[in-house]
Amino acid sequence: MSRHARPPTALSLVAWCLVWELIGRAGLSTIIPPISRVLTAGMSIVATEKFVAAVVVSLRSFGLGMALALVVGVLVGTLMARVEGVARILGVWVNVFSSAPVSALVPILMAVIGIGETTVVVAVFLFAVFVIVLDVEVGVRQADRSLVEMARAFGARPHQVYTKVLFLSALPELLAGVRLGAIRGVKGVVIGQLLVAIIGVGELFELYAQHYLMEEFWALVLVVFAFAFAVSEAVAYLERRVEYYARAR
Amino acid sequence: MTVTIEAIVEVREIGMTYDTGVEALRDVTLTFPRGCLSTVLGPSGCGKTTLLKIIGGLIRPSTGEVRVAGRRVDGPGPERAFVFQDFALLPWANVLRNVAFGLELRGVPRDQRHTVARRSIAEVGLLGFEASYPHQLSGGMRQRVGLARALAVDAEIILMDEPFSSVDEQTRRKFQEDLLLLLRDRQKTVLFVTHSIEEAVYLSDRIVLLSPRPGSVARIIQPSIERARRSPDEIRRDKNYLDAVDEIWQILKRYVA
Numbered sequence: 001m002s003r004h005a006r007p008p009t010a011l012s013l014v015a016w017c018l019v020w021e022l023i024g025r026a027g028l029s030t031i032i033p034p035i036s037r038v039l040t041a042g043m044s045i046v047a048t049e050k051f052v053a054a055v056v057v058s059l060r061s062f063g064l065g066m067a068l069a070l071v072v073g074v075l076v077g078t079l080m081a082r083v084e085g086v087a088r089i090l091g092v093w094v095n096v097f098s099s100a101p102v103s104a105l106v107p108i109l110m111a112v113i114g115i116g117e118t119t120v121v122v123a124v125f126l127f128a129v130f131v132i133v134l135d136v137e138v139g140v141r142q143a144d145r146s147l148v149e150m151a152r153a154f155g156a157r158p159h160q161v162y163t164k165v166l167f168l169s170a171l172p173e174l175l176a177g178v179r180l181g182a183i184r185g186v187k188g189v190v191i192g193q194l195l196v197a198i199i200g201v202g203e204l205f206e207l208y209a210q211h212y213l214m215e216e217f218w219a220l221v222l223v224v225f226a227f228a229f230a231v232s233e234a235v236a237y238l239e240r241r242v243e244y245y246a247r248a249r
Numbered sequence: 250m251t252v253t254i255e256a257i258v259e260v261r262e263i264g265m266t267y268d269t270g271v272e273a274l275r276d277v278t279l280t281f282p283r284g285c286l287s288t289v290l291g292p293s294g295c296g297k298t299t300l301l302k303i304i305g306g307l308i309r310p311s312t313g314e315v316r317v318a319g320r321r322v323d324g325p326g327p328e329r330a331f332v333f334q335d336f337a338l339l340p341w342a343n344v345l346r347n348v349a350f351g352l353e354l355r356g357v358p359r360d361q362r363h364t365v366a367r368r369s370i371a372e373v374g375l376l377g378f379e380a381s382y383p384h385q386l387s388g389g390m391r392q393r394v395g396l397a398r399a400l401a402v403d404a405e406i407i408l409m410d411e412p413f414s415s416v417d418e419q420t421r422r423k424f425q426e427d428l429l430l431l432l433r434d435r436q437k438t439v440l441f442v443t444h445s446i447e448e449a450v451y452l453s454d455r456i457v458l459l460s461p462r463p464g465s466v467a468r469i470i471q472p473s474i475e476r477a478r479r480s481p482d483e484i485r486r487d488k489n490y491l492d493a494v495d496e497i498w499q500i501l502k503r504y505v506a
Contacts (some may be wrong), residue, residue: 145336152325154331154354155326165339168339242383245382
């Protein structure tokens, strides 16, 4: 495959920026300012206290919700894979909720829990947990039975089987679940905060949209997109590190 | 003068029926002498791996019991080490960690277990590969890691489940020769499961033949082949060797007919 036949991916990014700039300058729509102005607006808002506070709140909700989703996801997924009855009872529910539009539930959450950070944390948790449960279940189920047998043959006690064999054997699937869960978690933060509309980046989105501050709005969009992408890539990096043994299992 | 070799493994009326209803073993009673390499030979599906796993404590038999050094077997134990047919190496650990795994599970401190592991690695001829990972090794090398792991825990009894069946013929013959050399200076009892008649006769003087499912002891063959100071090729042309192979084949032939 000849190297010069493939244009670098950065080229398409540059092309899109050019298109955006031209459309913005042409004034085709008031909603789309030129990207150059978006970027300058972006640089000015990033420094403001309001923005930093919004980011801190959002990250806190994201982190808390993801941590909960991870703990519950690993526990439930492992239970479903190792204890037969559990999979039969919970399986249907997990499958239904992992593909359901959970965002529809956020207004109900708001009504029950109230307007505030807790709703957002619960939203993140609900968005992320089901895909983690599914992937952990698959990972633990596929965990090499002969490795478990080998560990037992050499005298492993039950907790050693989990920590020294099962967990590591399921790591590729677990990381894949975490990556998908994290992406959904970011959605959870944004949607939760949009609907709650008084905290975090959701509040800022509302603010900018209401006051028609489109440059600031798009700048924030870029920031959130970049964050989601960065989180996804970070987990993907970890996945690549364990890939070498995923195939060898 | 008769030298009585004590039986270190006693199998008494072992029967095994799986949940699926398959009766793998029926009324197996035999003993294995200490310090010798015994083979368990039989056609596919005769239950020889099942028997080995019962002795290893990995499967609980439906009936009967196994005693090792007089004590009843109730699960795996430090006096028995297992070598698996599909190697069963941890793919995320390098050779050194894999070989030391048995010791790691026992809580042996790292420096100590790595020293022991290095010795075993050298004994199986993998010196220099301590930092390699299983996916970087050939099948033959991986099985040597499995063997090193079993040697590292210094168990009195080594249970080998068709350990050489996943490698090619040349490597297999080399392994058979190396195994005999390795065991020569050690007082280990080895129970070796195989479906190869030649392998069984080459390696051991006590060959237990199992009948097809449900497996039970069909015959015990004890050829006396002079092995000391003879090359592998000479042994494979020895009359007793060839007679034993033929005798076993005649018995097994009826089962696959």
